[in-house]
Amino acid sequence: MPGIYVHIPFCRHKCTYCDFTSYPDKIDYAEAYMACLYKELKMRGEELKNYEFDTVYFGGGTPSYIPPKLILGAMNQIRACFKLKKDAEVTLELNPGTIGESKVKTYLAAGINRFSIGLQTAIDEQLADLGRIHNARDYVYATKLLEGQNFSTDIMLGLKNQTKEDIKKTIDLAHACGSKHISMYALTVEDGTPIYTDYLNGELPDSDEVAEMYEYGRALLEEKGYKRYEVSNFAIPGFESKHNLNYWKRGEYVGVGVSASSFIAGVRLTNTFDLDEYMKCIISGFYPAVTSERVELKDAKFEFVMLALRTSAGLSMNEYKETFGNALAEDFPNALKKTVKYLELDGDRLKIKDEYLYVQNSILVNFLEEEGE
Numbered sequence: 001m002p003g004i005y006v007h008i009p010f011c012r013h014k015c016t017y018c019d020f021t022s023y024p025d026k027i028d029y030a031e032a033y034m035a036c037l038y039k040e041l042k043m044r045g046e047e048l049k050n051y052e053f054d055t056v057y058f059g060g061g062t063p064s065y066i067p068p069k070l071i072l073g074a075m076n077q078i079r080a081c082f083k084l085k086k087d088a089e090v091t092l093e094l095n096p097g098t099i100g101e102s103k104v105k106t107y108l109a110a111g112i113n114r115f116s117i118g119l120q121t122a123i124d125e126q127l128a129d130l131g132r133i134h135n136a137r138d139y140v141y142a143t144k145l146l147e148g149q150n151f152s153t154d155i156m157l158g159l160k161n162q163t164k165e166d167i168k169k170t171i172d173l174a175h176a177c178g179s180k181h182i183s184m185y186a187l188t189v190e191d192g193t194p195i196y197t198d199y200l201n202g203e204l205p206d207s208d209e210v211a212e213m214y215e216y217g218r219a220l221l222e223e224k225g226y227k228r229y230e231v232s233n234f235a236i237p238g239f240e241s242k243h244n245l246n247y248w249k250r251g252e253y254v255g256v257g258v259s260a261s262s263f264i265a266g267v268r269l270t271n272t273f274d275l276d277e278y279m280k281c282i283i284s285g286f287y288p289a290v291t292s293e294r295v296e297l298k299d300a301k302f303e304f305v306m307l308a309l310r311t312s313a314g315l316s317m318n319e320y321k322e323t324f325g326n327a328l329a330e331d332f333p334n335a336l337k338k339t340v341k342y343l344e345l346d347g348d349r350l351k352i353k354d355e356y357l358y359v360q361n362s363i364l365v366n367f368l369e370e371e372g373e
């Protein structure tokens with residue numbers, strides 16, 4: 001079920017934790033950038049004529065910050081250049097501080113049928129600390145505009161001064177506003193971002209505290225009917241993100257725009273992270289990819305294991321054998337021995353036991369070590 005990813009790198013303001021390719025001061029480039037992106041879509045579409053795509057995802061950056069007609073234009077171009085399934089899932093990331101009635105109308109006309117809203121927290125002081133441009137009221141307004149639509153909400157754990165009560169308020173708000181899907185991520189602190197200073201000053205919760213918050217949030221979400229289907233993703237059954245499920249199944253995808261990556265026919269391509277270079281390449285008729293590598297068999301095996309074990313459905317042993325020719329136990333005998341107490345076998349599926357899913361990295365490291373041997 002291949003997907004199309006479209007990167008929109010513009011934001012109104014840079015958040016204090018942000019390490020994504022996003023520019024807070026370049027909105028004037030939006031029209032020219034999107035013209036280049038349409039051209040890249042055409043180039044990629046010609047190459048992938050035989051593919052039929054199931055999902056489209058507009059991520060960023062803040063896709064809802066640019067004029068909505070540019071999103072409509074991108075969707076028209078996608079339909080003209082690619083075979084897109086009739087019932088394709090089409091998601092747009094949306095920042096609650098950038099939305100209005102007419103924008104929503106244009107998105108719906110463009111065929112967007114799923115929205116991903118970055119709430120992060122319902123506590124305004126914490127939003128201000130993160131450098132977010134919205135407050136909790138903006139989120140409520142955005143969800144009112146999206147009434148009856150399928151939308152997901154992103155929330156964050158591990159914020160300065162965050163308490164369990166704050167997490168409860170955040171989850172309660174997303175649930176009350178009709179979110180069908182909730183992504184609950186721990187804040188990752190990257191060196192070089194402003195929030196790194198808070199981390200160095202010991203002002204952020206430590207990993208044990210975050211693990212406790214996660215467990216608290218998980219229980220609350222499940223109580224409200226959101227079923228965990230990946231370590232950070234919870235959905236009312238039937239509302240799981242098809243686009244992300246494809247990533248975790250190691251499915252193929254094509255990414256367009258600055259910094260976007262693609263994975264097609266075993267080759268991973270990554271576009272330049274530089275906006276000017278991206279536009280220059282496209283205008284000159286060149287592909288903007290700066291790296292292109294065929295994934296080696298041993299890396300492909302580890303990726304397969306790592307991605308599948310992040311999900312609640314786990315890894316299909318038959319699928320592994322069909323894909324790689326060997327049984328999992330032949331390729332990773334030592335890792336399986338070392339991690340046996342954290343795993344369970346359910347028919348054909350090997351899973352990390354529910355209570356250990358959050359600490360999957362420390363389990364997966366055993367597979368990574370064996371892959372390197």
Ligand code: SF4
Nearest residue numbers: 011014015018022061
């Ligand atoms: S809205 Fe998202 S992409 Fe933009 S600066 Fe904030 S975290 Fe980064």
